[in-house]
Amino acid sequence: MTRPTVLELRGVSKNFGPVAAVADVDLELKQGEFISFLGPSGSGKTTTLMMVAGLQAPSSGSILLNGRDLAPLPPYKRNIGVVFQHYALFPHMSVLANIAFPLEMRKLGRMQARRRAEAVLRLVGLPDLGDRLPSQLSGGQQQRVALARALAYEPPLLLMDEPLGALDKNLRAQMQIEIARLHRELGITVLYVTHDQEEALVMSDRIAVFNHGRVEQIGQPQSLYERPVTRFVAGFLGDSTFLPGKVQALQKEEAVVLTAHGPLRGHASPGVRPGEAAVVAVRPERVVLLTPGDTARENALRGRISDVIYLGQSRKFVVRLEDGSELLGLQPIGTASPAVTEGSEVLLGWSATDCNVLADSD
């Protein structure tokens, strides 16, 4: 199934003086797709979103909406929905007036605008609050109103800039489900900016990981998590332990890296070259305690458990390896394997396909 492309970014860059806030971003967004920009603050994700909205102009490159170059269009002619970080509801207008505002701008009749605004308010689950002022609503309710206002005119593209950043954890989880529901029901195309990796994993069809103004990697949540191609992505999306070494051999998808702990095998990401420096990136949940004589895993290390942290659903543990470096492990509670205890000497291992060999650029 090929869906039409809604948004296309071609080599988009933004410089603030000598600083490149966004550098050469290419991206294609399909109809109905939910894509997240994930990255630390200052990585260029919000600036990219603002360029799509038309509130900032790219230094170079072009942005196309439904095949049409947006450059000559000011923000008020782009017909894109934007939900801002702190909602940006008009404090002097009632909830209904806020939602009807974009409809009035589109020359809808007064009654028609009001009826449409009421319908959208029902859609976000606040049917009775139309006459309130934004200041009389809770943070979560204001968020829903901001969403309703941006959805009221059925824009072909919805931009959201850390919309849940100001909410507490429970409310955030609730709103994530709510936004996902609206996305599914309305089939809208969404570009969502967040620095919360869990949020990105839960909601997105695809995630673009931003770092220093560049897209480091773009892909589906699972492939991004399981097959990161750079050290930054492996470290930013979930936890990883990095074991540095030198690539000894490379066959097809598997690389052998000679580390301080002997040779380790892992899935080779693009950019890994024989003879060059590389790191083996291991996810804590892939690390298994081995019994002596267990040879099912290609990689095995010795160490001593230096710390155990109880997390409810699991135990996180830190293993001090023979060379003094540390390795993170995660053990689900209630598994058959013996529970990790502080101070014990252990043998650990993981399969070659469960870890990634990444080019060590640092």
Next chain:
Amino acid sequence: MTAPWAWRWAAYALVAAISVYLVAPMAIIVVISFSDSALLTFPPPGLSLRWYRSLAETPAWRDSILVSLQVMVLTAVAATALGTAAALGLASWRGPLAATIRSLLMAPLVIPHIISGAAIFLLFDAWGWVGSLQALVLGHIALAVPYVVATVGAALETMDHRLTQAALTLGASPRIAFMRVTLPLIRPGILAGLLFAAMLSFDELIVSLFLSTPQLRTVTVLMWSNVLGDIDPEISAIATVILLVSMVLLALQWFLSRQRGVPVLQGIGR
């Protein structure tokens, strides 16, 4: 050890004493204005409205009050327009040039009025404008603009500039975004500036002294020249009138400042 209630009453007494100190002179002037005596004595021997009648019957007072009101209205309107425009421009402009312009605009606040007055006088005298309405209005505008820049600037600072951006993304042109979002939100600041400008102009003496002539003078200038000659309760009657105008302006400002947050259901109100 002193009991806590003693401290509390001591504090009340201090507040009362300061209030009396601040308000008593004005109260005395108001009382004297109703005196039936030709002398400035307190308490007045009897009460009458003769000094107010005398005010109304003296053309010089009537004319000077009219001049003051004219100058006040023109100053307030012009200073508010100019100050609001300046504050809007400065709000979206950073850098050394903007800082310099801001300092220049605010300068009349720190320059003694006597200096401003002398400088304005020298210029307008060269142009032959002294004793004209436009000279008084222009002089007052220069003094009043910084108040408007300050109040509107403060309103703009507390306003979230993303609201204007949000209006743009929702389809409002910059002009409509300004009219529907920015302007309503900074209106309290604009009105405060307007009233400040009006009060400043109506009370102003020093610059007005330089720019007035016996043919065209503000009420404060006429009061000043009367005080230098014979003093009778007429002066307290005019002082009471001025006090009344100032208090009305102040009350208006207080009332308007309580009007914030009123829902504006433009377009789809019930």
